[in-house]
Amino acid sequence: xxxxxxxxxxxxxxxxxxxxxxxxxxxxxxxxxxxxxxxxxxxxxxxxxxxxxxxxxxxxxxxxxxxxxxxxxxxxxxxxxxxxxxxxxxxxxxxxxxxxxxxxxxxxxxxxxxxxxxxxxxxxxxxxxxxxxxxxxxxxxxxxxxxxxxxxxxxxxxx
Amino acid sequence: xxxxxxxxxxxxxxxxxxxxxxxxxxxxxxxxxxxxxxxxxxxxxxxxxxxxxxxxxxxxxxxxxxxxxxxxxxxxxxxxxxxxxxxxxxxxxxxxxxxxxxxxxxxxxxxxxxxxxxxxxxxxxxxxxxxxxxxxxxxxxxxxxxxxxxxxxxxxxxxxxxxxxxxxxxxxxxxxxxxxxxxxxxxxxxxxxxxxxxxxxxxxxxxxxxxxxxxxxxxxxxxxxxxxxxxxxxxxxxxxxxxxxxxxxxxxxxxxxxxxxxxxxxxxxxxxxxxxxxxxxxxxxxxxxxxxxxxxxxxxx
Numbered sequence: 001x002x003x004x005x006x007x008x009x010x011x012x013x014x015x016x017x018x019x020x021x022x023x024x025x026x027x028x029x030x031x032x033x034x035x036x037x038x039x040x041x042x043x044x045x046x047x048x049x050x051x052x053x054x055x056x057x058x059x060x061x062x063x064x065x066x067x068x069x070x071x072x073x074x075x076x077x078x079x080x081x082x083x084x085x086x087x088x089x090x091x092x093x094x095x096x097x098x099x100x101x102x103x104x105x106x107x108x109x110x111x112x113x114x115x116x117x118x119x120x121x122x123x124x125x126x127x128x129x130x131x132x133x134x135x136x137x138x139x140x141x142x143x144x145x146x147x148x149x150x151x152x153x154x155x156x157x158x159x
Numbered sequence: 160x161x162x163x164x165x166x167x168x169x170x171x172x173x174x175x176x177x178x179x180x181x182x183x184x185x186x187x188x189x190x191x192x193x194x195x196x197x198x199x200x201x202x203x204x205x206x207x208x209x210x211x212x213x214x215x216x217x218x219x220x221x222x223x224x225x226x227x228x229x230x231x232x233x234x235x236x237x238x239x240x241x242x243x244x245x246x247x248x249x250x251x252x253x254x255x256x257x258x259x260x261x262x263x264x265x266x267x268x269x270x271x272x273x274x275x276x277x278x279x280x281x282x283x284x285x286x287x288x289x290x291x292x293x294x295x296x297x298x299x300x301x302x303x304x305x306x307x308x309x310x311x312x313x314x315x316x317x318x319x320x321x322x323x324x325x326x327x328x329x330x331x332x333x334x335x336x337x338x339x340x341x342x343x344x345x346x347x348x349x350x351x352x353x354x355x356x357x358x359x360x361x362x363x364x365x366x367x368x369x370x371x372x373x374x375x376x377x378x379x380x381x382x383x384x385x386x387x388x389x390x391x392x393x394x395x396x397x398x399x400x401x402x403x404x405x406x407x408x409x410x411x412x413x414x415x416x417x418x419x420x421x422x423x424x425x426x427x428x429x430x431x432x433x434x435x436x437x438x439x440x441x442x443x444x445x446x447x448x449x450x451x452x453x454x455x456x457x458x459x460x
Contacts, residue, residue, distance in 0.1 A: 019414075115261070115262055115263050115283050117242070117268050117282075118265040118268075120262055141267065143262075143263035143285055144264070144286070146349070
């Protein structure tokens with residue numbers, strides 16, 4: 001078990017909750033959106049543009065007292081597939097979750113087709129995913145058009 | 160949720176063949192009062208001539224009554240009523256809804272909130288399954304079969320939804336495709352990959368003359384101005400092909416020319432009186448096929 005309460009931590013440790021690490025810095029705010037954390041009332045500490053061997057600059061998000069469903073966490077795989085998820089109990093990492101591309105994505109992202117009905121009426125979006133040449137394609141249940149994970153836009157309340 | 164017809168994928172091969180069989184029955188006996196007492200809504204949020212009139216005629220010939228609107232100008236939609244509320248209300252009035260809408264996916268959405276079957280009569284550039292079924296019906300009628308035919312699709316293969324749906328539906332019947340289009344309007348790669356995956360052979364060409372003489376069906380399409388955002392682009396390609404009588408001297412005797420209509424200049428009027436022209440009959444077939452779709456979805460055939 002790894003102890004996170006070491007003194008060189010740049011973002012303070014949490015007692016219980018979820019830590020999302022190794023997020024490419026430019027995806028940090030999209031990860032916040034895809035997990036709908038703008039509306040979250042829990043204590044959240046965010047590290048942005050931290051030095052990272054892997055990315056140069058990375059982001060880290062620590063959400064106290066919150067534990068996500070695997071389906072929700074897997075949405076992160078669409079925009080930050082190498083992110084890591086640690087579950088913290090009593091300052092200790094008790095579980096590391098592996099992200100996998102979800103089979104379906106409900107409500108979290110916008111359809112890229114401007115004439116899709118979901119962009120004009122209040123309708124929860126719905127996609128099926130397929131992986132082709134390392135790229136994730138999301139096929140809209142309604143307009144049947146595919147959106148690449150490279151161009152996805154996340155549904156936010158202030159869109 | 161009652162069975163709807165939104166996309167051609169909603170029908171299995173067996174269901175497609177079943178619809179074609181019932182349509183043939185309706186062609187022999189054009190008025191059958193099997194839906195007396197039923198009410199069908201034809202709600203068209205976007206203009207149409209053939210599709211709306213043929214659905215309405217089909218409903219009438221089955222003995223049903225028709226309500227609806229053909230543009231949104233004098234409906235509550237202009238007051239900002241949502242699609243959801245419109246569909247919820249209409250589906251409480253009627254036994255089946257036929258709808259056309261400019262937004263893609265609108266019909267799928269409607270079918271999920273309506274309490275009655277929904278027939279998609281076109282949702283933007285996405286799907287128009289009754290057109291696909293009438294195309295299949297016309298192909299079968301002219302060739303006596305659906306299997307092992309060479310189908311040459313000509314014109315706007317990029318935006319033409321009839322082309323995309325027809326090639327998917329034909330994939331059940333081991334076809335051989337020719338795609339004739341200008342470079343700007345070639346078939347999108349997703350469809351070619353889909354055909355590759357199914358092992359269906361196809362060739363692509365820019366020249367209309369290349370495969371006139373070895374095709375069983377020439378499926379002409381209009382370059383649809385309404386799908387272009389760049390009008391310069393449209394001007395470049397709108398008159399790219401023109402099929403004329405003089406080009407038909409060496410075609411196969413069984414060859415027939417189909418076109419979903421409306422046509423502009425892509426088929427010269429001198430073709431109309433040749434034995435190869437089939438597009439007027441094809442439009443007529445739309446009525447029988449739509450009778451079949453309605454009767455099937457309401458459980459009468």
